[in-house]
Amino acid sequence: MTDPASRRALLGGFAAGALMLARPGASRAQPASVKLGLLHPVTGAFAYEGGQGRRGAQLAIEEINAAGGIRSLGGARIEPVLADAQSSPDAAVAEVDRLDSAGVCAIQGGFASNIGLAATQQAARHDLLFLCDVCVADQIVQRGLTNTFRFGPGFGKVVQTGLTNLVAINDAAGKPAKTVVIVHEDGAFGGGMAKLLAAQLPGLGFTVLDSLSHPTPQRDFTTIALRVRKAAPDLIIPSNYKNEFILMARAFAQQHVRPKVATYAILGGAASNPSFAQQYPAPAQYIMDCNNWYDPLKPLSQAFRKTVAARGWDLTYELMLNYAGARVLAHAIEAAGSTDRAKVIAAMAASSYSDTIMPYGPTHFVNGQNAGAQPINTQIQNGQITVVYPAQYASAKVVYPRPAG
Numbered sequence: 001m002t003d004p005a006s007r008r009a010l011l012g013g014f015a016a017g018a019l020m021l022a023r024p025g026a027s028r029a030q031p032a033s034v035k036l037g038l039l040h041p042v043t044g045a046f047a048y049e050g051g052q053g054r055r056g057a058q059l060a061i062e063e064i065n066a067a068g069g070i071r072s073l074g075g076a077r078i079e080p081v082l083a084d085a086q087s088s089p090d091a092a093v094a095e096v097d098r099l100d101s102a103g104v105c106a107i108q109g110g111f112a113s114n115i116g117l118a119a120t121q122q123a124a125r126h127d128l129l130f131l132c133d134v135c136v137a138d139q140i141v142q143r144g145l146t147n148t149f150r151f152g153p154g155f156g157k158v159v160q161t162g163l164t165n166l167v168a169i170n171d172a173a174g175k176p177a178k179t180v181v182i183v184h185e186d187g188a189f190g191g192g193m194a195k196l197l198a199a200q201l202p203g204l205g206f207t208v209l210d211s212l213s214h215p216t217p218q219r220d221f222t223t224i225a226l227r228v229r230k231a232a233p234d235l236i237i238p239s240n241y242k243n244e245f246i247l248m249a250r251a252f253a254q255q256h257v258r259p260k261v262a263t264y265a266i267l268g269g270a271a272s273n274p275s276f277a278q279q280y281p282a283p284a285q286y287i288m289d290c291n292n293w294y295d296p297l298k299p300l301s302q303a304f305r306k307t308v309a310a311r312g313w314d315l316t317y318e319l320m321l322n323y324a325g326a327r328v329l330a331h332a333i334e335a336a337g338s339t340d341r342a343k344v345i346a347a348m349a350a351s352s353y354s355d356t357i358m359p360y361g362p363t364h365f366v367n368g369q370n371a372g373a374q375p376i377n378t379q380i381q382n383g384q385i386t387v388v389y390p391a392q393y394a395s396a397k398v399v400y401p402r403p404a405g
Contacts, residue, residue, distance in 0.1 A: 031074035034339055036061070036329065037081050037099035037107035037128075039119060040322075044087025045217055049111050049242060049318045053133055054082065056322030057108055059307065064330050072337040078330060085109070089118035096122040096130075105339040106131065106332075106348075108325055111318065112241075113137035113188040120148040129345045131329050133321045134292065136267060137188040141368040147345055149365050151325040152292050153373040155189065155267065159196040162266040162290030165377050165389050167204055169400050170261075176401050177234035177261040179207045183224060183248060185240040186213040193239040193266060209233050218244050221251035228252070234261040238268050245270035246280065253283040261401040265289040267375075274314050277380045284380045286402040288388070292317040293376050294324075295359035296387055296395045304357050315385070324356045328363050359393050 038057050041050035061078045069075045081102050085092035092115045099107055106129035110116035116135030123130040124147045131149045132140060138154040153161075170177050182197050184190035194211050201208050209231040212224050225248075228236060236252075236259045238245060245268055252258075263271075263286075270276035271289035294301045294317075304323060308315050328351065333339070336347035353363040361372035377389035379398060386396035 031069075031076035032339075033079035034070055034073065034076050034333060035079050035081050035102060035104040036326075037083055037096075037102070037104035037109075039083040039085055039092060039095055039099065039107050039109040041085040041087040041092075041111055041115060043084055045243070046087040046112055046115075046241070049316075050085065050087070050109075052314065052316050052318035053109055053111055053322040055313060056319035056324075057326040059319075060323045060326035060330070064327070070330065070334050072334050073339070078333075083107075083109075085111075085115050085119065087112070087115070089114050092119040093122045095119075096126070096128070100126040100128060104128070105341055105344050106329060108322065108329055109133055110135045113140065116140050116150075117188065120145060123147055127341045127345075129329075129332075129341065129348055131325055131348070133325050134318065137192055139188070145368065146349070149348055149368050149370070151328060151363070151370050151373065152321050153375055154369065155193050156196065157373065158267055158290060158375045159193060159200065161375050162264075162377075163197075163200055163204060165290060166264055169377075169389060169398060173400050175205075178205065179209050179231075179233045180235045180237055181209050181228050181231050181233040181259075182211040183228070183236060183238040183240070184211070184213055185216045185218075185244060187216060189267070190216075190239045197237060197239075197266070206235070214240070214244065216241055216244060219247065221248045222255065224248065225251040225255040225257050229255055229257045233259055235259055236263045238263065238265050238271070240269050242269035242273060242276070246276055249276075249280065249283040249287070263287045265291070267291055271380070272378045272385055273316055274385055277385055278383045281383050284383075286379060286381070286399050288377060288379045288398070288400070290375050290377050292321055293359070293378055293385075293387060294320045294357040295376075295393050297393065298357060300355065301357040320357060324358050327356065328353050 040053045065077045069077045081104050083095040108131045110132045111134050113135050116132045120130045124145045136155040138156050182194050184194040265271035268289045271287050272291045277284045331353045332348040332351050336343040359376050363372050376393050378385050379388045387393050388398035
């Protein structure tokens with residue numbers, strides 16, 4: 001015979017058990033969320049580009065969570081922790097410290113090379129994986145930082161590909177272009193690009209007539225326009241950020257600066273931007289760009305494009321790279337089966353991933369650089385960004401040289 005206290009405890013146990021049966025999931029705690037830092041410059045000079053990058057990463061996270069989250073962690077949802085680099089390396093460093101305190105297991109973003117250089121260095125102090133979206137300066141992955149990865153290609157790869165494609169396009173048209181003027185921003189990105197171009201173009205049969213630099217931001221391109229007009233090159237090769245590219249193109253139109261053959265941008269800030277193509281159709285028409293862009297022929301890319309259009313967003317490479325990069329990062333966390341920072345870094349270093357919208361081979365990292373990353377060539381045709389080269393990704397034929405008039 002049981003005493004009254006034992007009887008009450010037994011009945012309480014039965015009641016609790018009945019409640020558990022009525023709510024099958026009640027005995028299992030929900031898995032802790034996976035905190036992922038999204039560090040983009042959403043204010044300041046790069047606010048547009050950073051905002052696009054944030055949107056792309058958040059879209060990927062939204063889709064991953066809807067599909068079941070991180071299955072190796074019991075379906076844990078990814079929780080984005082937002083940070084603003086304020087278009088400043090110093091602000092980016094402070095935000096890395098804040099994200100560390102917030103308990104994120106990795107960070108994605110950066111956009112600008114100077115932001116990426118500072119933020120990845122600070123992330124290394126916290127043993128935090130940092131996946132750069134753009135950040136094309138090759139120094140980022142040449143410092144031996146095992147926490148640092150870059151999803152897109154660096155400017156060395158972009159210049160190499162851009163020049164190879166230029167030679168092929170120029171040769172196919174009968175070699176109409178022989179002279180070049182380079183216009184570039186003077187930071188780590190543009191300055192590095194200009195040095196590579198100046199060194200390699202002569203060996204490919206092109207004469208560099210001038211190389212003109214400008215700071216970021218730059219508001220008046222009149223002097224540069226007049227110098228380009230005086231040089232009268234066959235090709236103009238610009239490398240700068242979006243706002244400066246637009247102002248440059250408008251100044252060229254106002255000063256009647258027209259290259260004899262083409263404007264062939266390499267990482268041109270607005271040359272692959274739909275808002276520039278649609279808002280400034282005359283100066284934008286037939287501008288070419290070798291840049292980050294998705295493969296428009298992939299089903300995954302087509303679904304992505306429809307989602308972007310439905311939300312009224314601009315279809316830009318910042319959006320594309322961050323969408324694709326967040327999927328790669330989630331794949332690494334899935335493979336790690338953990339939010340332990342060292343394990344996530346190791347999983348990313350060993351990863352191979354092909355389910356991406358980009359025109360890449362399998363994503364795998366060699367010394368932090370995605371060895372499968374490559375740019376492709378776009379051209380603005382009638383207000384639309386079209387892929388024109390190489391042929392396996394092209395949605396339109398290249399127009400080169402640009403028509404007279």
